[in-house]
Amino acid sequence: MIKFYFIRVFYKITSIAIFCLIAKISFSQNRPFAQSLIDTLSSKAFYGRGYVNNGDKKAAEFLAHQYSKIGLKSFKKTGFLYEFKFPVVVFDKKCKVKIDNHKLIAGKDFIVNPGCKSINKRLKLTQIKTLNDYPSKNRRALFYDTSFRQDKNHINQSNKYKLKITLQKKLTWSVAKGYDDVAGIEILNTSFPEKHKKIRVKIKSRIKQHSASNVIGYIEGHEVKDTFIAITAHYDHLGMMGNVIFPGANDNASGTSMMLDLAVYFAKNPPKYSIVFMAFAGEEAGLIGSKHYTDNPLEKLPLSKIKFLINLDLMGSGEKGMAVVNATIFPDYFNKIQSINKDKNYLSGFKVRGKAANSDHYWFTERGVKCFFFYLMGSYSHYHDINDTAENLKLGEYYDKSFLLIKDFILSI
Ligand SMILES: [Zn+2]
Structure with missing residues (x-):
């Protein structure tokens, strides 16, 4: 009797365990x-x-x-x-950025602004810290850090430059439905070379x-x-x-x-x-x-x-x-x-x-x-x-x- 009782209990416990296992596999996450x-x-x-x-x-x-x-x-x-x-x-073609002789890696060192127009130019780099820094000639690429970007009036002087560059701590990309006024890219702070005279940028986009x-x-x-x-x-x-x-x-x-x-x-x-x-x-x-x-x-x-x-x-x-x-x-x-x-x-x-x-x-x-x-x-x-x-x-x-x-x-x- 005892032997059979144990077999029955053992059978019951095993079947419950198997049921739980199946339930877990097929009835849950x-x-x-x-x-x-x-x-x-x-x-x-x-x-x-x-x-x-x-x-x-x-x-x-x-x-x-x-x-x-x-x-x-x-x-x-x-x-x-x-x-x-x-x-x-849409950016179908490879995006290329070079500062002097230093090639930047797309996605890792730089991203293009989601609403960036096509641009294929070699431009002089100018750092912008105050409103007075805007150049009179427009064949320039302006760069600034994120603290500067907070004043929109500075950046809206879009007729005075060809490319804007924001230096960022982290690159975070996005999607745009239309073009920005000026072509723009973001470069990782640590990827921006210490010596920098000219930038070569080739970006092809279309809507x-x-x-x-x-x-x-x-x-x-x-x-x-x-x-x-x-x-x-x-x-x-x-x-x-x-x-x-x-x-x-x-x-x-x-x-x-x-x-x-x-x-x-x-x-x-x-x-x-x-x-x-x-x-x-x-x-x-x-x-x-x-x-x-x-x-x-x-x-x-x-x-x-x-x-x-x-x-x-x-x-x-x-x-x-x-x-x-x-x-x-x-x-x-x-x-x-x-x-x-x-x-x-x-x-x-x-x-x-x-x-x-x-x-x-x-x-x-x-x-x-x-x-x-x-x-x-x-x-x-x-x-x-x-x-x-x-x-x-x-x-x-x-x-x-x-x-x-x-x-x-x-x-x-
Ligand atoms: Zn999401």
């Missing part, structure tokens, strides 16, 4: 899956998911393929992509009417089908500056990957309300994809049917907690996520923020949709630069914890 998506999306094959070599288009197609693999439903017969157009400044797509799919709720919880993340990044790729692993391959991982979870665990997954394009060019959606919502997904929206951007760290944009606007929802976090002890804490136009949630907030924008905080410092790579961004325990926190929060809405 999947960090290796998210990491592999980050690795893929920030690889060279996607060209920084921007405006050179159809990088963002390739990423959109990859995401649509993931959506169908996961089993998301589409609002239309022809797939998950929703196209729109906008102008953008392109770019066509991009939002990628939208959903899981039907098992109780309330026509009311949606929206999970959003922008998948675009800065693309390329000539031959230099900005991979955008944290910004925002990380948020896109967590969104897909949540989609996998909810596909296996059908939620009460329908959940729509929206991967936006054109965020870095000025929140364009999300603006396009709020201006042209789908008939089957009007803004009034979105019960709550969660935007994920910069989800690769987390050791210093999570920022919640709109926390002060929707205190009831913020209390919910706070009490979940307290009960389960997921993250160290929250940064409580008000309204901010810093990611795709913004246009939804403006149109009266309840929403939060979550971003994780930590020591990861590569922002809008060439080092925001998959090699530098390895997901850890905070990925699991923030995934579980967000999943629990979604279930509490």
